[in-house]
Amino acid sequence: MRALVTGATSGIGLALARRLAAGGYDLVLVARDGDRLATTAAELHATHRVAGEVLAADLTTEAGLTAVEARLTQETDPVDVLVNNAGMGLPPGGYLGNPVQTSLTLNRLNVDSVLRLTHVALPGMLARRRGGLITISSIAGFVPGTPAITYSASKAWTTAFGEGLHQLLRGTGVTSTTVVPGFVRSEFHQRSGASTAGLPDWLWSTPQTVAETAVRGFDRAAPLVVPGTVWRTGYGISRLLPRRWSRAAFARLMSRTARSTSRKGADR
Ligand SMILES: NC(=O)c1ccc[n+]([C@@H]2O[C@H](COP(=O)([O-])OP(=O)(O)OC[C@H]3O[C@@H](n4cnc5c(N)ncnc54)[C@H](OP(=O)(O)O)[C@@H]3O)[C@@H](O)[C@H]2O)c1
Numbered sequence: 001m002r003a004l005v006t007g008a009t010s011g012i013g014l015a016l017a018r019r020l021a022a023g024g025y026d027l028v029l030v031a032r033d034g035d036r037l038a039t040t041a042a043e044l045h046a047t048h049r050v051a052g053e054v055l056a057a058d059l060t061t062e063a064g065l066t067a068v069e070a071r072l073t074q075e076t077d078p079v080d081v082l083v084n085n086a087g088m089g090l091p092p093g094g095y096l097g098n099p100v101q102t103s104l105t106l107n108r109l110n111v112d113s114v115l116r117l118t119h120v121a122l123p124g125m126l127a128r129r130r131g132g133l134i135t136i137s138s139i140a141g142f143v144p145g146t147p148a149i150t151y152s153a154s155k156a157w158t159t160a161f162g163e164g165l166h167q168l169l170r171g172t173g174v175t176s177t178t179v180v181p182g183f184v185r186s187e188f189h190q191r192s193g194a195s196t197a198g199l200p201d202w203l204w205s206t207p208q209t210v211a212e213t214a215v216r217g218f219d220r221a222a223p224l225v226v227p228g229t230v231w232r233t234g235y236g237i238s239r240l241l242p243r244r245w246s247r248a249a250f251a252r253l254m255s256r257t258a259r260s261t262s263r264k265g266a267d268r
Helices: 011-022 034-048 062-073 102-128 149-168 188-192 207-219 229-238 243-255
Strands: 002-006 026-031 051-058 081-084 134-135 174-179
Touching: 002 011, 002 062, 002 149, 002 188, 011 034, 011 081, 011 174, 011 207, 026 034, 034 051, 051 062, 062 102, 081 102, 081 174, 102 134, 134 207, 149 174, 149 207, 174 207, 229 243
Parallel strands: 002 026, 002 081, 026 051, 081 134, 134 174
Antiparallel strands: none
């Protein structure tokens, strides 16, 4: 079996690549930084004896998307599992405090690339009657986190899309698992310049926990998984509360990440 993982240079994507390699998957690693991907491919080959192809591509560009689409439709060494993981957040200021182009770029990565890559990957999987999709969404898709409302909206789309695929693919031998993490220690907040100093440790999951939950969920064809006990419980409770309460509580939480930071290096 072979999996293509987008956003495999860091965080959740890197953990997923490692977890899938440990399970015997050959990998196609996609992100912009080809050097980091090559280092990971070498590590996975040395550790697990799996093949690691590197495909450096910017998924917000037509050229990058076309290159990954071409790999997904390749008949030799076909891709059995597509992991749509690459994603970005909004800088402090959110939707209104940044140029509209920032949200449009976010949509290209968080929404359009998922839509397009899935569309080209599925026909081959359906013909082979095996494999499927792991889609990384976010708790932010359930309730809007202000001021980054276009990020939340992109993840609401992602969750609806992933769950919709699960229904659409029933009985085909191909499955779709959507993963809905809360806060995860990765490069995500650092990249968007958001401060996480106001958030307590117990709210955070590790990329490894997310990857483990994702792969286990995929193996049992679960439609949707929420990694981490805290977030799973919070998700369960929030569904029982009036929506205005969960909306207000989550907006307060997310506003703590809306401050900018000048910290260097990974956010951990
Ligand atoms: N961290 C969290 O708290 C959290 C919570 C819920 C959901 N998520 C979701 O989890 C997913 C992974 O995020 P993460 O937390 O692991 O963040 P991360 O460490 O910042 O990883 C993001 C990955 O996406 C790649 N990427 C970014 N822009 C790209 C582009 N234009 N084209 C191709 N690849 C691109 C990055 O690699 P390059 O820079 O090399 O391109 C990197 O590999 C995202 O969809 C995010 O929305 C994160």
